[in-house]
Amino acid sequence: MAERVNTNVTYIRPARGWININLRDLWLYRELVYFLTWRDIKVRYKQAVLGIGWAIFQPVLSMVIFTVIFNRFLGVKPDAGIPNEFYPIFGFAALLPWQFFQGALQRASISLVTNANLLTKVYFPRLIIPLSAVAAGLVDFFFSFIVLAAMMIYFGVPFTSRLLWLPLFLLLALLAALAVGLWLSALNVQYRDVQHMVPFLLTAWMYASPVVYSAEVITVSPFWQAVYALNPMVGVIQGFRWALFGTNPPGLSMLVSAGVVLVLFVSGLFYFRRMERIFADMI
Template sequence: MENTQLQKNHTPVTYLKPSKGWLSIDLKELWRYRELVYFLTWRDIKVRYKQAVLGIAWAVLQPVLTVLIFTVVFGILLKTPSQDLPYPLFTISALLPWQLFANALQRSSISLVGNANLLTKIYFPRLAIPLSAVMAALVDFGVSFFVLIGMMAYYRYMPGWNMLWLPVIILFALLTALAVGLWLSAINVQYRDVQHMVPFIVQVWMYASPIVYPIDIIPEGIWRVLYGLNPMVGVIQSYRWALLGGDQPDATMWISVLVVIILLVSGLFYFRRMEKTFADIV
């Protein structure tokens, strides 16, 4: 918590005081450090592609190769239904928001430990670190989005007015990653084995989301409600609808939205509560 005062010689002096209690989220302070968020995001992007052989081309190869494997295994061999869509298009329309979420989550979960030198030397809102890690994932998503556009042109699928919802849906995916990342990044400061668990969690989470199979195969009723507790169900379901049309997202999307709100608000409070201990433990 900052408190800036003027001395007799009009020199500004900033006093740093630890926050008290749980209700101490200061988003105005984060806004004052918005340039820091920008520079941390840009730094993460440059570090990711520095001395990389494939560079940004990996953002294209990864979804293309994944869709190829999924198409052969699930589309051709297992004959998985795809809501009357070409299976490659059906898959990549869900894979892109998933990869945005997965990349943002993995980066944010280790962001505090990876920036230990900053945490122990200078003051700034610690929330800027996981937030910048989430924002950096947008670069890969933006590049791979052209692959989806190319496949839609190949299969002659033209988006309708639903596409206007894409910015909201992308923000929904980022908030989902940030909500979970706040919890994992704060816990990872105390228990470093969390960073080893995240790749496994992401892998299991992917198959628990409607990427290689449609949500229609989940029985309606209590099972569909429980399935909606996975926040990525709402993200993927709405993303497909925005680009490829079809049935509008059902009630499971609103369940996912509610889950994300709960995770985000509770994650902000928990992160802020543990923030005062980061520099001592990391």
């Protein structure tokens, strides 16, 4: 008796064109996002003496350096209405989202190359790789935020309802890191110079963001404030400081920064999907 042979064959072909983003696959592979994120966290702190303590040590040490060099020696002041002795927490409020963004972008930019073994052996949505690299930084952010809460108690900064806006500003920082990370990770597959360029890019980006100084120094005109806010981290950092200290609301800056992130994110998705079909060959 002849056996019936199952002739159903699934063909996996690379996506073509600029339209097919297909974000539905991210939900279908949501468990893989979790496992890759958890793997990145474990690998980063494996056999490290301080372990997760590095998530606290790095921003605290940066805060001390910035306070001594920029506040004490160079006379950089916090926003108007904030006492000068509050500069440590003023700087830490900016370092918290900045270091999350910096670490997430660094990991995302090299994520495809460091996961070459996965790209060439098994099918899954490639977007998961930079996404998990960015999401892994949320653990560091959580532990650093505990330090920020302790500093608020020490300096007597009240906990107000404005703090409820912090998840929104954190989401904007995450999307900014993912948006730029999509571009850089795809470019890094073709041009390995990208991974050498990223540290210099982030150093320049930090000083172009109001991390060590107040965004109030850019008060020439609303036009230049809008130009300055083209840096998406301007809106994020101003939002964090507003949530803590009740400084001027980051209305214009937030709108401009959010618009830039949206453009970078959508264009990055299209570019990433466009280049996705050559990743396995080029890597």
